[in-house]
Amino acid sequence: MSEYLWPWQSHVFILHPWAISIMFIVLSLLLSMISWFKKK
Amino acid sequence: MVRVSGYQLFATTVLFQLGTTVIFGFASPAGRDAWIAMLLSAFIGMFMILGYIALMNMMPGLSLVEWFPKQFGPWLGIPIAWFYPLLFIYDAGRGISDLKELVPLTLLPGTPTWVILGSMMLVIMYFLSSGVEVIFRFAGLLFPIIFFLFVAEILLLLGSRNVHFDNLQPLLGEGWGRVWKTVWPFGILQTFGETIEFAMLWSFLRKPGQLAGINIIAVLVTGVTIAVFDMLAIMVLGEGVFQRNIYPLLVLLRQLSISDFLDNLDALGVMYFMTTIFLKISLHLMTAVLAIQKLTSAKSLRLPILIVTVTTLWIGSNMARNVTDHIFVGTRILPYNLWIPLFIVIPAILLMVAWIRKKAGTAL
Amino acid sequence: MGPTLSGNFEADLAFFRESFDRSSDIVFKELLVCDGYRGIIIFIDGLVDVSLVDMHIITPLLHGRSQLELKLNEQVKHHNVQAILQKSIVSACQSKLESEMHTIVSAITNGDTILILESSSEALIFDMKGREARAVEEAASEPTIRGPREGFTEKLRTNTSLLRTRLKTNKLKMEPLTIGDVSNTDIVIVYLDGVAKTELIDEVRTRLGRIKIDAILESGYIEELIEDNTYSPFPQVLSTERPDRVAAALLEGKVSLLIDNTPFALVLPITFLGLMQSPEDYYQRYMISTATRWLRYWLAFIALTFPSLYIAVTTFHQEMVPTNLLLSIASSREAVPFPAIIEALLMEITFEGLREAGIRMPRPVGQAVSIVGALVIGQAAVQAGIVSAILVIIVSFTGIASFIFPSYSLGIAARLLRFPLMFLAGTLGLYGILLGLLVICIHLLRLRSFGVPYLSPVAPLSLNNLKDTLFRVPWRNLIHRRRGIGE
Structure with missing residues (x-):
């Protein structure tokens, strides 16, 4: 499980190519909360 | 207000697009037809960029990350917009990783990696905190120098006795197959898809009407330059070396010898290559920082710059276990997973939505 | 409004005497202007041309008594004695009336001459400055072959x-x-x-x-x-x-x-490029000037980077040097116990020390220093195996190159920046030099002088002004005045 934490690393990326996409989605949702909060 | 001249935008775009291809060569899987692949990629890439420009014109004054909230609304648009700075940071990390492999190989075999990369990141931080205008001026300054060096290199190579035109033949002997495999998706996306980053910067242009023209000329210049270098590399090194070597253009430089006096110039070559990578990484990060600033309504850029540079340094350092993995990811996997959705699919949807909206006459 | 002349002669005089007490160079010359009217002339000796004071203030006042008496009698009720003096009697050409004490004191320290008459509320201030000053000579720090030999003085x-x-x-x-x-x-x-x-x-x-x-x-x-x-x-x-x-x-x-x-x-x-220009560029023929300009740019780059390049190449990138040269460098460095960077730093610091000492050297001793410098540092150090002969060549050439800057302050900047570059070269080789040059470049790009970007007209690019930077274009083409700075 721990190797899913670093999806940008090449060896992880090769084995689980979708991991980084998921990370992006998660991060982007988290960061969007900052944007939504600031927009209020 | 930052005002950028047409020339500066042109210079920055070209140097950005040249980026890492100056060492890695372009489309080497296509073998001796790589230069054809390059020209094709440039041609198709140009239309893609024109697509981005169309989006720009439909939402004048807005930058990339502002497009999505405008068309898709804040709840969907903002998360989608956030993808882009994350991607830019990842791309910057890839650039750092390239450096991590290149510098110990050619310049500093003994030096610890963190010193090499850390010092580079410090300079990049200084660069970013100087503001966008300085970045454009730097490119404007650098462009003639780099091109002068390119021309010198080409002339010297042609003058040496190593150029064999027949290495290029038979043209397309293996058919179009492998050419197309390189053009799509990697060829187009690598250099030209990445240009979508510039959509963060296009609003700084002094005369927005010039946008399309500048980009077309830039793509032309980039395409021809890289194609010429590919051709030269093949002519001098032969198809085999070109395909298999990681840094074919570096090997190319090593062949140069000026009247048996100055040789082994690859160290110098690495220096000017390094400057283009430096600029490309800085541009990745500057656009990321600007995007973050827009998305978080931050007042000063200092904190985003700090966070972004540290993050990039971190992920860049531990990204690749070895160079083969790194390149494999970069050419086979990355384009499919991240680039196609973010450079093609989402912008295409955006374009359609914006166009439909315009036609229907509703404004949001 | 500060204190003003009261009109009480004794009080005012006492005020001035007290302001300027313990000053041996202040002069108080008392006069009797005409019966009953006392006057005082105040000035600082050394700042004033005393002969002018004698000729134009004292003489008319003392010899023109009768005239004055006549006028005064006519206007006995008029207290405007000063005005009469100013306009009719005293023959100095620059003068004004003033009543505020502070201004009068400033005028005295400035080198003006004061005339105060009894029962007047204003003092007359005359400009009769004359102090010792250097004659106009050639500018010591910027000599040229062709061009005027007049330099500014301290006046x-x-x-x-x-x-x-x-x-x-x-x-x-x-x-x-x-x-x-x-x-x-x-x-x-x-x-x-x-x-x-x-x-x-x-x-x-x-x-x-x-x-x-x-x-x-x-x-x-x-x-x-x-x-x-x-x-x-x-x-x-x-x-x-x-x-x-x-x-x-x-x-x-x-x-x-x-x-x-x-x-x-x-x-x-x-701008940076403005600092790199010498006025002589415009007095010589344009082809020579263009060539000289290019030489200057090239030597400026050398002055900045030459020692660093030596350090980087000999420490990290030996393969770049042609074999013959490499062998001779290696053999000349054989006896040297230090790594290249220490060696280079030693020599450079010594050179800078020599240069600084040379400025303060009294003339007769100056000869001895150059001999000492050449012999001791150059020859003997090489023979003792402390530095290599190659390095002496490099350091001296760099030194010569650093004199190419037409602006002394810019030359200092280059000399100073040499050292960080040498450190970077010693630790990170060519990569370090590149990073150092990048930092300098970025710094120059963000620097402004009163709003003008320091690297104009190269960045931001202005082709019109550029032609005067890279080349020295013949006058016919330069007629359109530079648009970068003024209108």
Whole structure:
């Protein structure tokens, strides 16, 4: 499980190519909360 | 207000697009037809960029990350917009990783990696905190120098006795197959898809009407330059070396010898290559920082710059276990997973939505 | 409104005596103007041309008594004795009336002569300055082969006249001001009306107005107090002793500051490429000048990077050097116990020390120092195996190259930056040099001099102005005046 934490690393990326996409989605949702909060 | 001249935008775009291809060569899987692949990629890439420009014109004054909230609304648009700075940071990390492999190989075999990369990141931080205008001026300054060096290199190579035109033949002997495999998706996306980053910067242009023209000329210049270098590399090194070597253009430089006096110039070559990578990484990060600033309504850029540079340094350092993995990811996997959705699919949807909206006459 | 002359002669006199007590050079000359009217002349000996005072104040007053008596009797009720004196009796040409004590005291310290008459509420101030000053000689720090051999001196009035003779137009404006609470130094802002931008002139006035300091002893003080970025090693203001250089700058729309007591005038704004120009470029034929310019740029680069390149190549990138040269470098370095960077640092620091010492050396001893320098450091050090012969060549060539800068301050910046580059070369080889050059480049790109980007016209690119930078284009093509700075 721990190797899913670093999806940008090449060896992880090769084995689980979708991991980084998921990370992006998660991060982007988290960061969007900052944007939504600031927009209020 | 930052005002950028047409020339500066042109210079920055070209140097950005040249980026890492100056060492890695372009489309080497296509073998001796790589230069054809390059020209094709440039041609198709140009239309893609024109697509981005169309989006720009439909939402004048807005930058990339502002497009999505405008068309898709804040709840969907903002998360989608956030993808882009994350991607830019990842791309910057890839650039750092390239450096991590290149510098110990050619310049500093003994030096610890963190010193090499850390010092580079410090300079990049200084660069970013100087503001966008300085970045454009730097490119404007650098462009003639780099091109002068390119021309010198080409002339010297042609003058040496190593150029064999027949290495290029038979043209397309293996058919179009492998050419197309390189053009799509990697060829187009690598250099030209990445240009979508510039959509963060296009609003700084002094005369927005010039946008399309500048980009077309830039793509032309980039395409021809890289194609010429590919051709030269093949002519001098032969198809085999070109395909298999990681840094074919570096090997190319090593062949140069000026009247048996100055040789082994690859160290110098690495220096000017390094400057283009430096600029490309800085541009990745500057656009990321600007995007973050827009998305978080931050007042000063200092904190985003700090966070972004540290993050990039971190992920860049531990990204690749070895160079083969790194390149494999970069050419086979990355384009499919991240680039196609973010450079093609989402912008295409955006374009359609914006166009439909315009036609229907509703404004949001 | 401060205290003014009271009209009580004794009291006023006592005030002045007290202000200037314990000053051996203050002169109080009492006169009897005509029966009943006492007068006093006050001035500082050394600042005043005493013969003028004798001729134009004292003589008319003492010899023109009868005339004066006549006039006074007519206007006995008029207390405007001073005005009569000023207009009819005294023959000095520059004079004014003043009643405020502070101003009068300032006038005295400034070198003016004061005449106070009994029962008058105003003093007469005459400008009869005359102090010892150097004659106009060649500018010591900026000699040229061809060109005028007049340099500024320490006297402000001489300097303004040197500019006036070159630009004989009433559009040449000279705004005076005083800066320095204790020194009260006279400063003149010089510009060509209509050519220099008004925003620039306003900005200069504002920045000068903001200065709060007790004394301005040299233009360097002002330079540091008004420049954009004090932390940069690069000068953002040009300092020069040559009036022709200033005149040329004024024609381009720049502003100049002349400061009393120093022959170094300031010119602003200035760009990096402007600092690299010598006025001689325009006096010689254009092809020579173009070639000289290119040589200058090349040597400037060498002065900055040569030692670093040596260190980087010999430490990290030996494969770049052709084999023969490599062998000879290796053999000359064989006896040296230090790594290249220590060796280079030793030599460079010694060289800089020699240079500094050379400036302060009294003339007769100077010869000995150059011999000492050449023999001891060069020859003997090599033979003792402390440094290699190659390095001596490099350091001396770098030293020569560093004299190529037409602007001394820019030369200092280059000399200074040599050292960080050497450190970077020693630790990170060519990569380090590249990073160092990048940092310098970025710094230059963000630096501004009074709003003008430091690397104009290269970045931002202005092809029109560029032709004068890279080449020295013949005068016919230069007729369109530079549009970068002024209008």
